[in-house]
Amino acid sequence: MLGLPYADLRYPNPLNIDPIAFHLGPIAVHWYALSYLVAFALYLALAFVRAGKPGYALSRSQAIEALIEGELGAYLGGRIGYILFYNLPLYLAHPLQIFAVWEGGMSFHGGLIGAVLMLAYTARREGLTLFAITDFVAPLIPLGLAAGRFGNFINGNLFGRVCTADFSWCAYFPYGGDVLRYPSQLFEGAGEGLLLFAILWGFSRKPRRAGAVSALFLVGYGLIRFTLEFIRQPDPQLGFVAFGWMTMGQLLSIPMVVAGGVLFYWIYRIAPREQLATS
Structure with a gap:
């Protein structure tokens, strides 16, 4: 399942990164696992910048609770x-494989649904609206996605399609055959991660109507992911x-x-103007 890019990137200098970062006795700690820790750390750092300040709905303790509970929902x-979207026949034939999480198999879109459902529970418990939490959380997610995509690159999974002859930044991947492929994980990290973060962070710095930041996340991620899938x-x-x-x-x-588009239309065309709110 996991592998190592053969480090024949033609630009910049070749990379040859061992997917195992270090060992703790007999336990091998992978860079991919560390990317999750980096994602958590980035979330907390960004949340602490905004939490508890005027114009932002969550306190620091609520931001931490949203992280823990949202991550649980995202993981489940x-x-x-x-299982449902990508490999249902396998899991129907071998149901015990459902629990073999160490073999990989996660869906961002499924994780998004799970996170929203869990955050809805968090909002109800804390006496907040769902948009109060999702508008706060949405700008904090993309940098974690970037860390995860870099972990995918180090592992050599979720690689790109065969490079065209006139493209100069390609790589060999051990499970991609003896052909140069797009390092699509890096492009996704730059698009879904860095670019989307810049858009959402900048947009959310000013007061916005409730749900606007969440709507922008849906539209932005969806468009970027749809586009980059052409090289994955x-x-x-x-x-x-299809x-x-x-x-x-x-x-x-x-x-x-x-x-996201429907939500934008509802927010700015249908919802009462007094629903102006911040993340």
Whole structure:
């Protein structure tokens, strides 16, 4: 499942990063696992910058609770989403594989659904609206996604399609055959991570109507993911799922964009003007 990019990136200098960062006795600690810790640390650092300040709905303790509970929902939803969207026949035939989480298998879109459901519970318990939490949390997510994509790159999984002859930044991946492929994980990290973070962080610095930041996250992530899927290798067990060119990642991103667009329309065209709120 996991592998190492063969470090034949033609630009910049070749990389050769061992997927195992270090050992704690007999336990091998992988860079991919550390990327999750980096994601948590980035979330907390960014949350502490804003939490408790005027114009932001969550206190620091509420931000931590949202992280823990949202991450739990994301993990459960991500696993269930992968089973349902990406490999249901395998898990129906081998149900015990559902619990083999060390073998990988997570869906961002499933994780998003799980996180929203869990955050809805958090909001109700804390006496907040759902948008009060999701508008606060949304700008904090992309840098964690960037860390995860870099972990994918080090592991050599979720690699890109075969490079075109005129593209100068490609890599060999051990499970991608003896051909140069797009390092799509790095492009996704830059797009879903750095670019989306800059957009959301800047947008959320000023007071916005309740739900506007969440809507922008849905539209922004959906469009970026849909676009970058054109250079990402489709999942081998699925291939293209529609029209001979659409991947499952693209198919699942369309409802995100539609939902975000509908939410924007409702916020700015239908909802009362007094619903101006901040994240």
